Amino acid sequence: QCLQQHVATPFTRAAAREQGWNHYRAWLQKQVDEPMFGSPYRLRSLYIPLRGAFQKTDILSSDQEDSLSQWAIVDLQTSLLQWIQEASAQDAVRLLVGEPGSGKSIVLKMLAATVAKEGTIPLLLIPLHLFGPQIDLVQAVKEFVAADPCCHEQTPLDEMAEQERLLLLLDGLEELAMPRQSIVERSRLWLEEILRTSARLNQRTTRLQIIITGREPLCSVHRDLFERPGQFLTLLSYSPQQTQFAEDGLSALANSDQRVAWWEKYRRLRSHSAVASPLPPEDVVWTELTGNPLANHLLALAAEQGRIDRQHAEHCNLFYREMLNSIYQRRYAGGGHSLLLGWDERRFLELLEEMAITIWHGHNDTATLSELQQACRSLPAGRYPQGLVDNPGEALWRLLSAFSFCRAPMQADGEERYTFTQTGMLHYLLARRLLRFLQQMHSQRKIRQNNTEKGWDESCALRNWLRLCGPAAMSVPLIQMLHREIALYPRRTVWEWQKQLAQLLGYLLRQGFPWLDWQYSHYRLLEERCQQAESGLLAVLNGCARHTKKRSPRWTDEDGSFGRWLNRLRPQRTRQNHDVGVLAWLSYLDLRGVSLRLADLYAADLRRSDLRGADLWGANLGYARLDEADLRGALLLHANLQGANLHQVQVGAHSNPVTIIAENS
Numbered sequence: 001q002c003l004q005q006h007v008a009t010p011f012t013r014a015a016a017r018e019q020g021w022n023h024y025r026a027w028l029q030k031q032v033d034e035p036m037f038g039s040p041y042r043l044r045s046l047y048i049p050l051r052g053a054f055q056k057t058d059i060l061s062s063d064q065e066d067s068l069s070q071w072a073i074v075d076l077q078t079s080l081l082q083w084i085q086e087a088s089a090q091d092a093v094r095l096l097v098g099e100p101g102s103g104k105s106i107v108l109k110m111l112a113a114t115v116a117k118e119g120t121i122p123l124l125l126i127p128l129h130l131f132g133p134q135i136d137l138v139q140a141v142k143e144f145v146a147a148d149p150c151c152h153e154q155t156p157l158d159e160m161a162e163q164e165r166l167l168l169l170l171d172g173l174e175e176l177a178m179p180r181q182s183i184v185e186r187s188r189l190w191l192e193e194i195l196r197t198s199a200r201l202n203q204r205t206t207r208l209q210i211i212i213t214g215r216e217p218l219c220s221v222h223r224d225l226f227e228r229p230g231q232f233l234t235l236l237s238y239s240p241q242q243t244q245f246a247e248d249g250l251s252a253l254a255n256s257d258q259r260v261a262w263w264e265k266y267r268r269l270r271s272h273s274a275v276a277s278p279l280p281p282e283d284v285v286w287t288e289l290t291g292n293p294l295a296n297h298l299l300a301l302a303a304e305q306g307r308i309d310r311q312h313a314e315h316c317n318l319f320y321r322e323m324l325n326s327i328y329q330r331r332y333a334g335g336g337h338s339l340l341l342g343w344d345e346r347r348f349l350e351l352l353e354e355m356a357i358t359i360w361h362g363h364n365d366t367a368t369l370s371e372l373q374q375a376c377r378s379l380p381a382g383r384y385p386q387g388l389v390d391n392p393g394e395a396l397w398r399l400l401s402a403f404s405f406c407r408a409p410m411q412a413d414g415e416e417r418y419t420f421t422q423t424g425m426l427h428y429l430l431a432r433r434l435l436r437f438l439q440q441m442h443s444q445r446k447i448r449q450n451n452t453e454k455g456w457d458e459s460c461a462l463r464n465w466l467r468l469c470g471p472a473a474m475s476v477p478l479i480q481m482l483h484r485e486i487a488l489y490p491r492r493t494v495w496e497w498q499k500q501l502a503q504l505l506g507y508l509l510r511q512g513f514p515w516l517d518w519q520y521s522h523y524r525l526l527e528e529r530c531q532q533a534e535s536g537l538l539a540v541l542n543g544c545a546r547h548t549k550k551r552s553p554r555w556t557d558e559d560g561s562f563g564r565w566l567n568r569l570r571p572q573r574t575r576q577n578h579d580v581g582v583l584a585w586l587s588y589l590d591l592r593g594v595s596l597r598l599a600d601l602y603a604a605d606l607r608r609s610d611l612r613g614a615d616l617w618g619a620n621l622g623y624a625r626l627d628e629a630d631l632r633g634a635l636l637l638h639a640n641l642q643g644a645n646l647h648q649v650q651v652g653a654h655s656n657p658v659t660i661i662a663e664n665s
Contacts, residue, residue, distance in 0.1 A: 025116035028125060032113045036297065041269055046297075047110055048262045050103050051241070051253065052076045052096070052233040073241065073254050076107055076233070081114065083230070084121065084167060084209060089202040093195060094211045095173075095226055097219040098235030099404045099421045100327050101294025104213035107235070108169045111211075115167060123167035128212075129175035135189050137197040141168070166208050170194075173214030174401035183397045184221055187214070191222050217400040217418060220407045237291035238262060259290050266300055288424045289319060298322055317484045320428040324349060327403060349429075352403065353436065354379060356429035359419055361471040365426065366408040366417035372396055427481040434540065435485055437468055438497045445500055458507040459514040465504070466513055469536040470529035479585075483543035491548050498544035499553055505537060506555030509565055535569055538585050545588035551610055554590035563596050570600065580604065587625075 032044040056070045083094065098104045112125045124141065131140045173187050194210055201208045216234075226232040238258035290296050299319060302308040308315045328345050358375040359367045373396050400418065404425055408417040420426040441461050448455030456464070474482075486494055513530050545552050571581040583604035595615045604624045613633040620640045627647040
């Protein structure tokens, strides 16, 4: 120390500071060469420049409706580097918004490495969960610099010279410390502090530029703080974007499929090409999954390790499960999520399932904050973190910020509504919730068998099913997701579900739905809910049968109840609507002796169903799938079988094969 005092010069501290910046720049460049997501591949080698979108007009424009339609798309890296170079004092803050895994942190790391390599502008990359409880940007940066071994020689904001510049990259708005404040209040106070500090330091010249990243639900609440075009940037997925971005010669950028480029890079890094790109144009499920960097990395690693094979449809559900686990564990950022401390993963997923049900029941697959908060309150106390019981509103915001939620377009009622960023994730969570109901029903029905005063009888099980599936119709993609999830369970377990569902359907045909204390202004609405629940019941039963490859146990049909029930559920075909509805879920049924005289079964799926002795006189079976069905003894006189699939159909002496050939010719 004595020697240092003797050799010290007026330039010693400046030299140490410059050396510190050089060390920190080298560290930033090294970050993009580190393995990512537990793989041997580096971020730099797999990076695909992401795109961003922003409104080209001021959000306070007088013509609000017109301003919302004026969007522009940019290459994020190029746009941000140009913004840094221009260094406008009036436009010194950017907010970068995206869902979990969309690449927000990746963009900051690549940008930091690029700027650090150029060496012209000092910068700091700060994860916001490292900021303390105080809302003071200058003090927070000073404490970060003092505590971080990589940059302890850097100059804090309050010691900057007039001519110096600093670029701050602040990652993770939703992860700020929140003592005694809600996440919404806390994040707004911080954003106001950032904007205020930026304006104060940039009065004469541009000294400070700031880029902040955050998740869509939370950032959208603070949209009004960022009035200038380009300040509020939304990350776009790897998938081709809509033609609304075709202006200004950017159609090529908007319509390029960046997933193809990512998988090409991945294959070049591999020593062999055993892992195929999951991007067949017709495979809608897989292509939605590969829309962001996290999903592509996880899918590549899972396929490489043999855990997922895209040739097996049900493996799509396994990948959704892995995605949920990765978001919960926050694998893409190297550790557990600060927003979910104390949350058990199983309970976390159950809560997401309940929120998915609320959104499904809502208008256009959306829900208001109050509806989602009610879903949180409805959960049993003692099974979830205390914060969910004490302050469900705050816990809800933590969930919206931690998971793949986004704000939905404004509805007619004017309330803000939220939904999932991926429809597939919504369907997967709904499938999990519906199968959890089947497990619960199975255990309750077993209890009922041993004690008639406990458990569920058929009436109770149907009432609970109606509450769960009556308010919304099951779409075909949801049913397909449900069938894939069923296929992941042991056949013995699914067979037990199948038998109990068949019993419920038999009760339904005999008695109808039990009465619920719902208040409706119109009978038609009640009827619609019952039909949606009945259609869903048949679809789930069919999913079980397809997995077990066994016909569902039969029920009595002495008065033609099945035919009447089917006619009530079957949608009316029109010139524009060719949806077969429930007719797609009639395979593997035991329909012996059922009366379907003159029934409209056009394009129905009756594969492997038992139709022995069924009355199909004059039925329209045009283009129906009857392969491997048993038609022995069935009455097929005057039935229309044009275009029907009769491969390996069973016919015997009592049926009329001549009629089949004549009507099908």
